[in-house]
Amino acid sequence: MAWHDVIQGGPALPALLGAELEPYPYISGYGLLRRMTQLGRLMGVELTALGIRNRVASDALIATQRPGAPKAGLLHALALRATRVGDYWSPEVWSPLRTGRMLEHHNLPLRDCSFCAAHGYHCALFQLPFIDRCPWHAAKLHTGCPQCGRTCWARFHPDLRLGRCECGYDAFEVRTASTNMWHFPAAEVDAWASRYLDWVAEERKSRLFVVPSPHTDWMPGYAALARQSLELEGMLVTAQPTAELEEFSDVGEDPPEGEFWGWSLLGGERPMTFVPLPATMHVKLTQATWDAVTAFPADTPTPFEFATLNGLDEGQTLQQNLVSRPEYLIAPHGFSSDQRTWLNLSAVDPTAAYFCGELLDRVISSLEVRDDGCSRSLQAARSHALDGIAGRRHVARALEAILVRAYTQGLETVLRSMMAAGNASKCQRWSLPTAEIVIANDVIRSVRVCWTPTRSAPSRRTVDTPASISPAMKTKTGSEASATRQRIRKRPTRRAGKMRQKK
Ligand SMILES: [Zn+2]
Ligand SMILES: [Zn+2]
Structure with a gap:
């Protein structure tokens, strides 16, 4: 499926500043929220209208990657309910192993590509632990702030912006993300992601992942098993972890x-x-x-x-x-x-x-x-x-x-x-x-x-x-x-x- 088909049924013009879809194939719910909070400088009441109620405790990834009121509220506010945009917000869709939706319930630090983050762009694919590099920029994905080294979580900064570290570092660039939004490699992302999603859908038919359920330390095992795929070799994955x-x-x-x-x-x-x-x-x-x-x-x-x-x-x-x-x-x-x-x-x-x-x-x-x-x-x-x-x-x-x-x-x-x-x-x-x-x-x-x-x-x-x-x-x-x-x-x-x- 191409991005053009995914956004079919959506509004002709974005409902809010920052919610542009065409230049940003397979953007995550978090990515959309980041662009909107940065470009639109949304107030608390506007975020509430978007389905995000508790700005202090909310993790914007968790809120948007699994089914629930925040995700439904955001899709509704952006008039995207008739589209398939929200289907790709869950990391589960990008996984070659079926995990029984465990991936989307697992709270992980934000993984970002610096070049994508300048646009505010983020893809749920980045959250998968076996993906080490941005597939289209080849840049290493990072979970720590490049300036202070803190682990980055998908939480709101006190000024209600997403993507800004406590130390003040922010990869988002207003000009890049607005006037230059068409510089984003949309065609490459669309082609790559469509091909990858086809492959993953085929893998998922036969591959099931099992974990000891009371344990929360299963992510390295998942990563090691998911890496066992010819398709991924040499493409994105760097060093093998200890497994x-x-x-x-x-x-x-x-x-x-x-x-x-x-x-x-x-x-x-x-x-x-x-x-x-x-x-x-x-x-x-x-x-x-x-x-x-x-x-x-x-x-x-x-x-x-x-x-x-x-x-x-x-x-x-x-x-x-x-x-x-x-x-x-x-x-x-x-x-x-x-x-x-x-x-x-x-x-x-x-x-x-x-x-x-x-x-x-x-x-x-x-x-x-x-x-x-x-x-x-x-x-x-x-x-x-x-x-x-x-x-x-x-x-x-x-x-x-x-x-x-x-x-x-x-x-x-x-x-x-x-x-x-x-x-x-x-x-x-x-x-x-x-x-x-x-x-x-x-x-x-x-x-x-x-x-x-x-x-x-x-x-x-x-x-x-x-x-x-x-x-x-x-x-x-x-x-x-x-x-x-x-x-x-x-x-x-x-x-x-x-x-x-x-x-
Ligand atoms: Zn990138
Ligand atoms: Zn920092």
Whole structure:
């Protein structure tokens, strides 16, 4: 779609000074407001009429990039409701990954191109973290004030202008933005953006982004996954950020029915202590225990609390206790009759464990798995739905990788917190998972998991594997009963409601 078509249905003359559209293809709501507040020197009452009520607290990007009264008010005041101008104010439209509108709800500093800002121009595309340069000026986008270095937010200056820093710096140039507005490279922007939007629309059909929802630190993971696009290479993107990517897309057979039973317990409405996982997980978790323990010096003593809770020999070092039998913490009950291994979730990073459940739910909801009308528990419904999905092996491999990593860093935290009393988390590097699911023709083609460094570990929890616990191994209902023995923080249950509606 060309800009000419987007503005179809709008007024022949701009409703207000600064609201000119033709020279500024795909200008954001913030860009329009910046031009109007700068050129028209609007008063408070005029801004109210434009839908902007609270000038002190308002972030003009947030107000205009997501649906709501301010955005609707602005479109109405500018007589643009019949046009598609407002569709391009959300960064979501410019994203090659579908984020479930998370991008437009995320408050980010303003990202600006100095050449565009002289016109007051800003495009929602600039807010995407994988875009480093203005596509038409090739200038680096900046989030800090060029004069004082402060982070710029899309907030009003006390004189009610947008785009002016507290220190007084202002990239806006009245002559450039008015008399010389046609010097803006409108034709190039229109051609570039139309081509880009076509490509993005195609990508979005198959690419879904999943984040651990209570976390707000997912933006680096999103950026790293979105960068994985040939189309973007060499075009806009500069240096790669610190991120570890794993792709699961092997040719092979999908796992047999029931494989997801244990996985379906993760992140559910009732938090679990033990989950029964496929037997293949045993060796991976054993290795993870070994990795977590050998990360400490060989002469590290076994923390008293840890030894007591787990029935370990306090007189021996941690490595003596666990290197020879690293399965000790994972499967205190051995294998069950159907060859599943039991994982004690209390040592697992709860964010990542919950994320496994979110990944499953995203797969199920995006494929609209047909329901057979049977009434099932949340876990059983998840497990049943996954059994019918082609390409589910990629999901299974991704879950294994996420959980192993979650267990490794969770166990390390538990050990550090018992050893270093207080300053444990400072020594540990902590990573947050995000993921991309690629779906085409109702088949999962691949799952990409991204780990990015994050600030903090979740709150400390205790490893408790008292030998007296004996979860029922034989039946699925029995394993659910073991959930009553748990110490895991209560999780919100909103997902449960969503799943029930599907039945
Ligand atoms: Zn520019
Ligand atoms: Zn400044």
